Amino acid sequence: MNYHIAVIEDDPNIQNIVSAFLKKEGYHVSIMDSAEKGLKLWKSNPPDMWIVDIMLPGMDGYEFCKVIRNESDVPIIIVSAKDEEIDKILGLELGGDDYLTKPFSPRELMARVKRVFKRYRPEGKEQIKNNEQVVVEQLVIDKSDRLVFWAEEEQDVTTKEFDMLLLFAENVNRAFSREELLVRIWGDDYFGSDRAVDDLVKRLRKKIKDLPLETVWGFGYRLRDKED
Structure with missing residues (x-):
């Protein structure tokens, strides 16, 4: 399945690198530089996963995660320059499924994306009979x-x-x-x-x-x- 992943990141260099690696893996990618634009996408074309920076202009990533998690359990991977344990705990308690500290390897991010998708949409399981x-x-x-x-x-x-x-x-x-x-x-x-x-x-x-x-x-x- 060609999953749709939305990336909220205000650094153009990180936008380009993450987008390139995601597209190489076959994902459909939407890039935004603010949480407010992310909320508009959520209403019009909700993605299958969010990759969200914490330090954003306007609404920060923590508040964005809180809004999304109140409505859905769609997977969220948080990326942030904040590497203190309390920041990671806060991000995960607000609904993040994973937390990746900057600077990070794009390959590590791809591995985490696949792991989170596998958790939410496990493959290879025996199909359940209809109407069970x-x-x-x-x-x-x-x-x-x-x-x-x-x-x-x-x-x-x-x-x-x-x-x-x-x-x-x-x-x-x-x-x-x-x-x-x-x-x-x-x-x-x-x-x-x-x-x-x-x-x-x-x-x-x-x-x-x-x-x-x-x-x-x-x-x-x-x-x-x-x-x-």
């Missing part, structure tokens, strides 16, 4: 088409919201710790706090108000089947 569903009370999950229904109404969920719901539904009544959920949903190379789990659960509860997603105090969460 998981049902828990009023929750119906169509695994083949990645659709979620509650009380027969389709729900608008992001990639990670879907993955978490499916994990809970396939392991109904089982309690998952926050640490295990981080590994199962974000991957074992995720670098950030378990607050990401709480935020994702909060979003699911807000979208599906009667979802029987329970807090296991001091541990984590579980999806309860009251009829079981």
Whole structure:
């Protein structure tokens, strides 16, 4: 698939180098020099991945990541001259999937792009039969088409919201710790706090108000089947 990658970077030299390497790998590339232009692209032609600099004129990369992550789980790779651990933690907690410090090797960036895409769109897995569903009370999950229904109404969920719901539904009544959920949903190379789990659960509860997603105090969460 010819993925569309958007790069927000205000340095023309880095723009040219990153664009050339991405195109060589077969990606469709959009280059912008500000977060504001990125938001316009997000509304008109949303990409499959963002590569975002932190230090930008106007809205900075942190704020841009926060805006995008409130709406979607589209992959985001952050690049920045800031190399302090606190900067990396902040970037990842705001929704970045990876953090690359300047100066960086374009080949390293390409490797990270491929790794993040592989995490979000794993290849080589056995195809799931059409219409295979998981049902828990009023929750119906169509695994083949990645659709979620509650009380027969389709729900608008992001990639990670879907993955978490499916994990809970396939392991109904089982309690998952926050640490295990981080590994199962974000991957074992995720670098950030378990607050990401709480935020994702909060979003699911807000979208599906009667979802029987329970807090296991001091541990984590579980999806309860009251009829079981």
